Amino acid sequence: MNIHRRQILNFGAAAAAGSVLGAPAWAQGFPSKPLTLVVPFAPGGNTDIVARTVAVALGKVLGQSVVVDNRAGAGGSIGAMQVARAAPDGYTLLLCGAGVVVTVPEMVKTSYSRSSFAPLGLVNKSSMVLLARKNETRFRNFKEFAAYARSGEGKLTAAHSGPGTPNHLALLQLENLLKTKFTIVSYKGSGPALVDLIGGQVDVHFDQVTSSLQHIKGGSLQALAVLGPAQDPSLPGVQTVAELGFGEIDGTTYVGVLAPSGTPRDVHDKLAAALAQAVKDPQTVNSARELGSVALSSTPQEFARILDAEYALATQATKDGRLKAD
Incomplete structure (x- = not known):
């Protein structure tokens, strides 16, 4: 597809x-x-x-x-x-x-x-990325995130910017790839979701590089993986989900x-x-x-x-x- x-x-x-x-x-x-x-x-x-x-x-x-x-x-x-x-x-x-x-x-x-x-x-x-707090201790990279998400259905809270958005669709694709379920939290846009992610109200957020890059560069958030077919030049070294061995997502x-x-x-x-x-x-x-x-x-x-x-x-x-x- x-x-x-x-x-x-x-x-x-x-x-x-x-x-x-x-x-x-x-x-x-x-x-x-x-x-x-x-x-x-x-x-x-x-x-x-x-x-x-x-x-x-x-x-x-x-x-x-x-x-x-x-x-x-x-x-x-x-x-x-x-x-x-x-x-x-x-x-x-x-x-x-x-x-x-x-x-x-x-x-x-x-x-x-x-x-x-x-x-x-x-x-x-x-491009879209999977975001977590920079100081997150439960998972420090995507592979640790995947293991944590698989350790208990609904254990991990995942935010997106609204029902039917590309962010929501990317979240569903990742659930399928990992064969697990998140506790999904829907927001009225990426802005409020980013605030809650930084504040610790949710564990991860599916977001576009456009709205998250300043927080990544500022050190409050980290990109665990690119949710697309290729790496993003704005995030050198951040691999795609496919490159990490978990299958393809086009976000x-x-x-x-x-x-x-x-x-x-x-x-x-x-x-x-x-x-x-x-x-x-x-x-x-x-x-x-x-x-x-x-x-x-x-x-x-x-x-x-x-x-x-x-x-x-x-x-x-x-x-x-x-x-x-x-």
Whole structure:
């Protein structure tokens, strides 16, 4: 399943240098007021950090300010519902990973679906890591962590940033690989989970490098393993779960921007072109690198293919009984 996902998502250099070609004439007079970029998670997490960088660059391209609005809760569905119900005029946008749009509706009843949104393009990708406190004595590396987790079902408390998120899916994958169960603790974003991990309320947290790198470099947290197909350049020497001999996990997180379905084509295309330009802005690229992620531009069609691939994974996980709301 993971190999299939990587094959679908691996659109390579074309996406990294992607742009919206052949778009019709830009909408006259748009935008004439500030835009709102809804983030369906709490401040301080991966999605929020990416959003604030992209908002500045997008605002420069469009000539209007882009205000980030955090609407956390229910695995991202609260923020997604706000955008799905917004006027399809291009002034209210959603920045999130595919899980919010296609996975959460597989878990719980929502008033929106994949068809409620029109993809504009990708903006970022980030590796995921398994985090523990730096001074943790029960397990000092991944192999000791695995032994501890296997020593008693539910013995270990594991945090993720919300039901249906890539963090949640990575946690479920690791449970499968280790053939054990964690006591799972769900949060409204990575920020609150990081606070509780540092404070000792949970044992480990599944998080993106983007939101955890500062804590790793600061010495309060350690990365036990990279939850992806390759090591992350921001964390030299930290091996993947596969390299450590425990099997493959693909926790790579792709983040993109969507508009409500029904947004006029000329407005949609103007936003998509502006977003592609903003993602390639040197400040955006450098900021992403400093945060431990990659600024990744794409066409709307490429983002749509990622949504389709994630939907295939979500429906299979639901059928297997592995993907459930908390």
